[in-house]
Structures are given as structure tokens and as C-alpha cells.
Amino acid sequence: MEQVNSEKVTTSPNELTGLRAPQADFGLLLRPEFPIATAQISENQRLFSDADLVIGNQKLTTVRVQAKQDLLAAAREYSSKFSCGHGDKALRNGESVTGPIILCGHQPQLPHAGVWSKNLVADQLARATGGVAVNIVVDNDTIRSRSLLVPAWRSSDHGLQELTRQSVPFDLGRSKIPWEEVVIEDPRTFEVFAQALQTFAPQLFERSFLNNVWPEVIQRSRREHHLRDLLTFLRRRTEEQVGASLLDVPLSEICQLPVFASFFGHLVLHARQFAIAHNAALHDYRVSHHIAQTHVPFRDLAIDQDWIETPFWIWHAERPIRRALFVNIKNQKVILSDRRDWSCEWSLQTVQSPDALRTSMQSLSASGFRIRTRAVSTTMLSRMFLSDTFIHGIGGAIYDEITDALISGFWEYPIPAFQVVSATLRLPIPDVQDLQPLISPDELDRTIRDWKWNPQHLYDSSGELLPSLRETFGERHRYDIREVRQTLIDLRSHLTLQHSRDQQNGVCHAKDCVTKKQQRKSQWHATLGELKSKLRNHSGITQEQFDAMKSRSLSIAQQRQIAQHREYACVLFPEEKLQQFESRVRAVSESFEETC
Numbered sequence: 001m002e003q004v005n006s007e008k009v010t011t012s013p014n015e016l017t018g019l020r021a022p023q024a025d026f027g028l029l030l031r032p033e034f035p036i037a038t039a040q041i042s043e044n045q046r047l048f049s050d051a052d053l054v055i056g057n058q059k060l061t062t063v064r065v066q067a068k069q070d071l072l073a074a075a076r077e078y079s080s081k082f083s084c085g086h087g088d089k090a091l092r093n094g095e096s097v098t099g100p101i102i103l104c105g106h107q108p109q110l111p112h113a114g115v116w117s118k119n120l121v122a123d124q125l126a127r128a129t130g131g132v133a134v135n136i137v138v139d140n141d142t143i144r145s146r147s148l149l150v151p152a153w154r155s156s157d158h159g160l161q162e163l164t165r166q167s168v169p170f171d172l173g174r175s176k177i178p179w180e181e182v183v184i185e186d187p188r189t190f191e192v193f194a195q196a197l198q199t200f201a202p203q204l205f206e207r208s209f210l211n212n213v214w215p216e217v218i219q220r221s222r223r224e225h226h227l228r229d230l231l232t233f234l235r236r237r238t239e240e241q242v243g244a245s246l247l248d249v250p251l252s253e254i255c256q257l258p259v260f261a262s263f264f265g266h267l268v269l270h271a272r273q274f275a276i277a278h279n280a281a282l283h284d285y286r287v288s289h290h291i292a293q294t295h296v297p298f299r300d301l302a303i304d305q306d307w308i309e310t311p312f313w314i315w316h317a318e319r320p321i322r323r324a325l326f327v328n329i330k331n332q333k334v335i336l337s338d339r340r341d342w343s344c345e346w347s348l349q350t351v352q353s354p355d356a357l358r359t360s361m362q363s364l365s366a367s368g369f370r371i372r373t374r375a376v377s378t379t380m381l382s383r384m385f386l387s388d389t390f391i392h393g394i395g396g397a398i399y400d401e402i403t404d405a406l407i408s409g410f411w412e413y414p415i416p417a418f419q420v421v422s423a424t425l426r427l428p429i430p431d432v433q434d435l436q437p438l439i440s441p442d443e444l445d446r447t448i449r450d451w452k453w454n455p456q457h458l459y460d461s462s463g464e465l466l467p468s469l470r471e472t473f474g475e476r477h478r479y480d481i482r483e484v485r486q487t488l489i490d491l492r493s494h495l496t497l498q499h500s501r502d503q504q505n506g507v508c509h510a511k512d513c514v515t516k517k518q519q520r521k522s523q524w525h526a527t528l529g530e531l532k533s534k535l536r537n538h539s540g541i542t543q544e545q546f547d548a549m550k551s552r553s554l555s556i557a558q559q560r561q562i563a564q565h566r567e568y569a570c571v572l573f574p575e576e577k578l579q580q581f582e583s584r585v586r587a588v589s590e591s592f593e594e595t596c
Contacts, residue, residue: 012404013040013417019394021114021566022424026584028117029394031420034589038128040417041100041389047414048388056262056354060384060413067259067385068101074257075134075247082233082248102126103387105136105251105378108179108228110148110235110569113581117423118391120582123244124589125389125419136382137250139179139228140313140372142322146171146227148193148569151429151562152200163429163559168196171227178313180252180370181320183225190221203430209578210571213237238570242582255372256365259385261358264312264371265351268334271308271327274410275301278311278376281405297399298375306330307339311377314338317368325371342369379403383416390418424566425581427573439472441553448546455535456488463488465539473545479538487538491531494524 015031022029032040051060102125104118111119122133145167152166170193173185184190194214197205205211217234224230232248239246254260267274279300286296294300302309306328314325314336323338334351337343344364350356361371373381380403383390392400397420404415439447447469450457459465463485570578 012401012408012415014397014400014404014415014420016397016401016420019397019420021394021422025424025426026581027424028584028588029420029422030121030588031397034125034128037125037389037419040419041102041125041129041131044388044416045100047416051413053411053413055266057352058262058354063259063262064385067257068387070257070259071101071134071249071254071386072132072247074253075249078249078253079236079247081229082236099126099131100129100388101386102129102131102133102389102391103136103382104133104391105138105382106393107138107141108231109143109145110231110571112567112569113425114422114566115393116235116238116570117581117585118393118421119239119246120242120244120585121419121421121589122391123239123246124585125391126245128589131388133246134387135246135248136254136378137179137228137232137248138378139250139252140255140322140374140378141179142176143179143182143227144175146173146175148197148572149565150197150201150568150572151204151427151565162555163562165562165565166200168193168200177320178315178322178370178372179228180250180372181317182227184221184227184230187221191218204427204572207428207574208572209238209241209575210234212575213571234571238578241575242579244582251378252370252372254381254386255370256362258354258358260381261361262354263377263381263385264361265354265357267310267312267377268327268336268351269329270410271310271329272303274311274406275303275308277406277410278402279303281402281409284405285402297402302326307337311374313370313372313374314342315370315372316342317370322372375399376403376406380406383407383418384411384413389416392418392420394420394422423581423585425570425573425577426564426566427568428577429563439468439549439553441557444546444550444553448550451536451539451541451546453532455532455539456491458535458539458541459484459488469539469541472549473541479540484535484538487531487534491528491535494527494531497524 019029019031021027030037048064049061053060055063102122104122106115106118119133119135122135125131126133147167147169149165149167152164153161154164155161170190171184171186172189173182194205194211197208197210213234216237217230220233221230224233228250236246236248282298282300285291286294291297301311302324307326308328310325310327312325313322315322323340326337326339328335328337329348332348334346334348335343336346346357346360350360364371379390379392379396379400383403384407397418400418407413407415447458458469463481
């Protein structure tokens with residue numbers, strides 16, 4: 001197997017140029033491809049084993065060993081709630097930490113293929129390396145919608161069936177609160193979700209995997225009210241059906257592990273240095289990507305005299321609104337605050353001791369307060385402490401240029417490589433594939449311009465309407481071909497006449513000369529308009545026909561765009577297509593393994 005360069009470097013090994021989601025059905029993006037990705041796992045493990053970085057009075061190597069054991073224990077315990085079928089294999093895989101941990105993660109909402117492909121690739125990498133694939137359920141993020149986007153047919157104004165997009169709710173309740181705190185707020189809407197899908201997209205729903213498994217989800221919802229866990233169960237059932245074996249663990253549970261206390265304490269104690277390095281990395285990112293907005297991809301950490309913003313959220317379970325967590329260290333005290341209506345105070349000695357800090361954090365958690373990572377600290381914790389490689393989607397990979405800069409600049413540590421994965425699956429929507437406009441939009445625009453300004457281009461040299469126009473618009477009426485020929489001759493002569501006059505007359509500045517010239521030009525344009533009008537009338541094509549055809553062409557283009565949308569949830573697909581997709585990922589991984 002090919003090996004990557006084993007020298008320690010501070011430059012990023014993660015090549016991000018040219019990342020673009022695949023457009024073809026079953027398209028798969030792997031950066032790097034499997035043989036290099038497996039070699040990078042070995043290189044990451046070597047980097048971590050050589051680390052002399054100290055976190056909470058312990059070497060990173062020691063912290064990582066315990067962190068990985070704790071992660072797998074938490075993941076096995078959480079995943080056991082959903083265990084059935086192939087899930088038992090994932091639990092058995094998690095009994096040992098002898099192999100690498102392949103980590104990926106996403107919010108609990110039902111994934112589309114671009115997201116789901118990360119889980120399938122993680123599973124294949126784990127199989128190839130004798131490791132364990134773990135998916136982090138990112139429940140510190142906020143829920144944006146309690147609905148599923150589906151393609152749906154409806155009657156148009158012309159009585160025809162048109163494809164549209166419809167958001168079908170599976171619950172009615174609050175948004176913009178952390179997933180960790182989200183429960184079903186409208187059980188009735190949840191229970192009738194399947195019937196609603198059946199109403200909007202009956203042909204699609206009947207063939208979907210969701211149709212088969214939703215009764216199981218309803219049964220669980222009668223004893224389990226956390227939406228995070230119900231959607232995770234549904235996603236896991238999808239993976240089990242195609243033979244994938246992953247463990248799951250919520251980010252909220254990772255934040256209860258000892259490693260999080262060490263990580264949190266280190267960043268709190270070095271909050272000012274981290275904020276400076278964080279903001280410098282953001283500045284460099286914006287400059288290199290020509291971004292003027294100061295909130296893109298996210299805002300700088302605030303430094304307000306002794307108050308330093310940290311890369312963590314704080315909220316209370318009874319009022320789950322995320323707020324930035326600030327720290328102020330003075331007089332041997334560490335003050336944590338949201339700088340609004342909450343603060344707490346710990347001794348500096350407590351924060352310097354991982355065990356004492358964890359005890360204080362557990363007490364805070366017991367009273368309902370949540371301290372959770374933000375985007376940069378989530379991936380930093382995942383890549384440096386919990387895994388041997390991390391799998392990103394395209395968006396996360398691009399933003400992790402900032403994490404790379406922080407690993408190198410703040411931690412002064414060689415940057416571990418990650419893998420970038422994305423994919424595209426197209427829903428097999430009946431009837432849409434056959435939708436074709438009578439004429440392409442570009443050709444239609446060109447024909448409209450010719451009809452308006454150059455109607456002579458609508459005819460061939462014999463005076464016949466072009467065959468493509470007859471096929472598109474039909475024979476509107478019979479016309480005298482001899483009259484068309486004569487009109488075409490008159491038009492050519494008329495155009496030649498004006499050119500000849502311009503050459504003969506030269507320049508004339510006398511008032512009566514200018515007036516006569518303007519009169520002749522006006523008369524020439526009037527005659528030109530009459531000749532063009534005759535040719536348009538002979539064609540039998542009207543502006544109303546063009547408007548109707550353009551409207552139909554736009555409608556078909558919109559419907560095909562809706563059908564080709566690449567972010568429909570995987571549970572909407574037929575089971576056989578999901579299995580074909582998993583087979584595609586497996587075949588790609590096996591083909592690379594054979595070449596190593």
C-alpha cells in the first residue's frame with residue numbers, strides 16, 4: 001500500500017482545490033481516494049503517537065487513548081438503543097479500540113445522499129482498516145425545520161399536472177433551538193405524516209423506504225419523544241437495510257466525557273491566545289477567498305478588555321437559546337458568563353485540574369446548563385482527540401481550512417489529514433424524465449428574435465417555412481409560396497438599396513438636404529417594417545404562440561430542476577436504489593483495495 005510522506009509538517013495535507021458536488025446520478029466524490037485515505041489514517045496515527053503536546057497535565061497520546069475508549073463506550077451504549085439486524089455487528093465492532101476510529105458527523109435531520117455517503121464511506125474505510133466507523137449526531141446545532149421536502153404533483157392553471165416542491169411537516173413546534181432539547185410537540189402531526197406524504201406524492205411514497213419503515217418509527221414515538229433519537233433510528237434503519245455498520249453518539253454525550261473537560265479547560269485557560277489565533281485564521285481565510293463580509297463563514301471571537309469570547313455555546317434546558325460563552329480570568333478566579341443574565345465562578349485551580357473541572361461541569365449540567373462546542377471546536381475536538389481520521393462533506397472541508405490553521409498556529413501541531421466525501425442520487429420520479437419541451441429554451445429565444453427582427457430567417461431559399469418550425473408550430477395556414485419568394489426578393493433589394501444610397505449621397509450639411517435624407521430614411525424603415533410584417537404573417541406564427549410556448553418551456557425546465565434536486569432525503573428513495581448506491585460505494589472501495 002502506498003505510504004504518504006512521514007515527515008512532520010505544519011502545512012496542511014488537505015488538498016481542497018476543485019471540490020464540486022458530482023452532478024450525475026450515482027456520482028461519488030472521494031478526496032483523496034481510498035488507497036491514499038487508508039495511508040493517511042496510518043500517517044495520522046503515527047503523528048498522534050509521536051505527539052509531545054500536553055493537555056490538562058497529560059500528553060496528548062495518553063488523553064487520546066482514554067478518549068477513544070470513552071467515545072466507543074458511549075457510542076455502543078447509545079447505539080444499543082436502536083440495535084437490530086446489522087446494527088448488532090456495529091456494536092461488536094465497537095468492543096475494541098485496536099483498529100482506527102473513522103469519524104463523521106451531521107445534524108440529526110434526515111440526510112440526502114451527499115451527507116449519507118460519508119457514513120457509507122466511513123463504513124468501508126473501517127472494514128478496510130479493521131477499524132470502527134462512528135457517526136456524531138451533532139445535536140448542539142439548532143433545528144431549522146420540522147418538515148421534509150418532497151416533489152409533489154399539482155394541477156396547473158391549464159389543467160395539466162405540474163411537478164412542484166412541497167414541505168410536508170412531521171411535527172409542529174419551535175425552531176432555532178438546539179436538537180438536544182427538541183421533542184415532538186405535535187404527536188398527531190407526527191402520526192399522520194405518512195398519510196400526508198401519500199396525499200402529496202402517492203407514486204413516490206408507495207415505493208419509498210420510508211413507507212416500509214414508518215410504522216416502526218410511530219411505535220418508537222409512543223415511548224420515545226426526542227426527535228433526535230427518532231430520526232437517528234430512521235437513518236440507522238436505512239443503513240442497516242443496505243448492510244452498513246456504524247455506531248452513533250450524540251455530541252451532547254461526548255461533552256460529558258473526561259476528554260471534553262480537558263479540552264474545554266485548555267481553551268478557557270488560553271482563551272485570549274486562542275481568540276487571537278482564531279481571528280487571524282478567519283482573516284486569512286476571508287482574504288484568500290475574497291470575502292468582504294465579516295460574518296462569513298462565521299464571526300470573529302470578541303475580545304472586550306478582560307472578557308474573551310470562547311468557541312463554546314451556553315444555554316439552559318428550560319430556555320434553550322444558544323449564547324456565546326465568555327471568560328474573564330482575574331485574581332485566581334475564572335468567571336464564565338453569557339454577558340447577559342448568567343455567570344458562574346470557579347477557582348483557577350479547579351479549571352487547571354481536569355478531574356475537578358469535570359466535577360464542576362457535571363454540577364452545572366445537573367442544574368440544566370449546557371456547555372457545548374461550536375463549529376470550529378467540534379471538528380478540532382473530533383480530529384485531534386477522538387479519531388484517527390475525519391470525513392467531511394464539501395462545506396465542512398472548506399471551512400476546516402480555518403481549523404487546519406488553528407491546529408498549526410494555536411496548538412503548534414502537525415495537521416492531521418481528513419477525507420472529503422460527497423455524492424448525488426436522483427429520485428426516480430415517474431413521468432418527469434419524459435418531459436421535453438418542443439423546442440429548447442435557447443432555440444426558442446433565437447427563433448423569437450428572428451421572428452421579430454429577421455423574419456427572412458424563418459424560410460429556406462425556396463420560400464418554404466423551415467421544417468423545424470413546421471414541426472414545432474404545425475401548419476398554421478397555407479400561404480402563397482410565390483408571394484413569400486417575392487417578399488424575400490423585395491426585402492433583399494430594399495436592404496441593398498439603402499446601402500447603395502448611403503454610399504452615393506456622401507455627407508450633406510445643408511438643411512434641406514438633411515431633411516430630405518431623414519424623410520427617405522423614415523420611408524425606408526416604414527417599407528422595411530411592412531416587408532417584415534408580411535413575412536411574419538405568412539409564417540402563421542403569432543406572439544401569443546411564442547408566449548405560450550415559452551411559458552411551457554419554462555415550466556418544463558422548472559419541473560426538471562425540481563426532479564433533479566439532489567437534496568431529497570434518502571428515505572424517500574426506493575430500497576433497491578439505496579442498495580445500488582451502497583454497492584457503488586463498496587465497489588469503488590474494493591477496486592482501490594485491489595490496486596494497492
